[in-house]
Structure formats: C-alpha cells, structure tokens
Amino acid sequence: MFPGEVFANTADFDTGIRHLLPRYDEMLDAIALCLPSTTKAVLELGCGTGELSLKILKRCPDAQLVAVDYSPRMIQFAKKKIHAAGYADRWTGIEADFGDWANHALELGESFDACVSSLAIHHLSDEMKLKLFQRIGESLNPGGVFWNADPILPESPVMQEIYQTAREEWTLQQGTTLAEIRDKIGKSNPQGYSSQDQLATLTSHLKMLTNSGFTTVAIPWKYYGLAVFGGFVG
Numbered sequence: 001m002f003p004g005e006v007f008a009n010t011a012d013f014d015t016g017i018r019h020l021l022p023r024y025d026e027m028l029d030a031i032a033l034c035l036p037s038t039t040k041a042v043l044e045l046g047c048g049t050g051e052l053s054l055k056i057l058k059r060c061p062d063a064q065l066v067a068v069d070y071s072p073r074m075i076q077f078a079k080k081k082i083h084a085a086g087y088a089d090r091w092t093g094i095e096a097d098f099g100d101w102a103n104h105a106l107e108l109g110e111s112f113d114a115c116v117s118s119l120a121i122h123h124l125s126d127e128m129k130l131k132l133f134q135r136i137g138e139s140l141n142p143g144g145v146f147w148n149a150d151p152i153l154p155e156s157p158v159m160q161e162i163y164q165t166a167r168e169e170w171t172l173q174q175g176t177t178l179a180e181i182r183d184k185i186g187k188s189n190p191q192g193y194s195s196q197d198q199l200a201t202l203t204s205h206l207k208m209l210t211n212s213g214f215t216t217v218a219i220p221w222k223y224y225g226l227a228v229f230g231g232f233v234g
C-alpha cells in the first residue's frame, strides 16, 4: 500500500475515514466554501476516492478540476464515483506523484484559480512541503487561492493527549472503536516523495506559505489536531 491510502480495501475508505477522523465532511465543506463559486480551473493534490472533488464540482458549476493521485486504485475508485455523479466532462484524473510536480519534473498546467488538497500533503517532508507550496504559488493566477486540510503536529505533549482524546471520543460516538477501525487499516511503505505522517505545526505551515509568496494566509477551520489553512497569492 502507498502512504495515504489508509485502508487495505479502498471500498472501506469513505466510511472508515468518517469514523477515524472527527468532522471529515465539515472539514472538506470548509475548503469548498472557501472557493468562489465562479472558480474555473482547479488543481487537487491527492484526490483519493474523490470526496473533495465531488464537493467542489457541486459548489463550482463552471469548474474544470484536474485531480492528481499516485495510487492507481484510488484514482480508479474516484473516477467511478465522479462519472456516476455526472461530472465526467469536468474532471480529469492524473496518476502521478505531486512531489515530482513540486520538483518541476512533471507538468500539470500553469494557470489555476485554485489549488486544494486534503489529508495528503502531510506525507511529505517539510523540505518538500515548502517546495510544493512554492510550486502552487507559481501556478496560481493572480488572486488565486490554496486551501489544504491536514492533521497538524501537536504544539506540546499535553496538546497531543487532548487531540488524541478528541479523536477517540469521536470514534466512540460513531458506534465503533479505534481498535475496530485499525483492523481495516493497511500497512504502507514509503512511495515516491511520501512516507507515513510527517506532521508540521500550524505555525510552521503558515510560515512556509508566507515564504512561498502567499500574501494573505488564514485558518478558516480547525478542530483539535485537524486544520484547514492556506491563503491567497497577490
């Protein structure tokens, strides 16, 4: 399995991720809401099973979305759902590593109005996160936006415990246990530029964005150890 695929069986992802992470839908909805509904060209990094793609295509009726994921089975799964929802003509899935794009070894287009990502970029090292943010900044049109949802590195051991308790309580409220969900989680090995979680603090993410040319940075959503953050280029 590749880092980020999470579940051994891709068909378990959509239910499993909602049990594993608090407020998954609310978090993705926050990204969609941060995109102007008139947005036309969108790049999504690490689209997985296409849940964020679906929300964006619904919110932005004129959007053409290029979705990148290095996992063939995730892209296939997403494609089926996008086609079933009637969005085939507005969605292009590309099987590629977004680390290659960050390193200018892959072209995806240069003039996007928005770049989005959820639960994927935290698999990169901090050095690659910075390169990726710079690449995103370069590829956005003036006034373009980037919004990313990711787990963040807890600010201290006490905060780590609090974030962990919040996740456990959420999972129990869903009528399951972390142990039950973990049974469905597969074991991944490093792949391309990604490996298991390489979390950074929210403060460090914001610094990287500022250093990558984002003129306004913001955190439109946060719930314990999960955050949506990003900003605008001038």
Ligand SMILES: C[S@@+](CC[C@H](N)C(=O)[O-])C[C@H]1O[C@@H](n2cnc3c(N)ncnc32)[C@H](O)[C@@H]1O
Pocket: 002, 003, 004, 005, 006, 017, 045, 046, 047, 048, 049, 050, 051, 052, 068, 069, 070, 071, 074, 096, 097, 098, 099, 117, 118, 119, 120, 123, 192, 193, 194
């Ligand atoms: C946890 S899933 C999240 C999927 C989706 N964005 C969501 O929120 O449901 C992370 C996805 O990122 C992809 N991914 C991780 N690192 C990647 C990389 N370097 N290049 C392309 N895709 C990557 C994985 O294959 C996986 O589909």
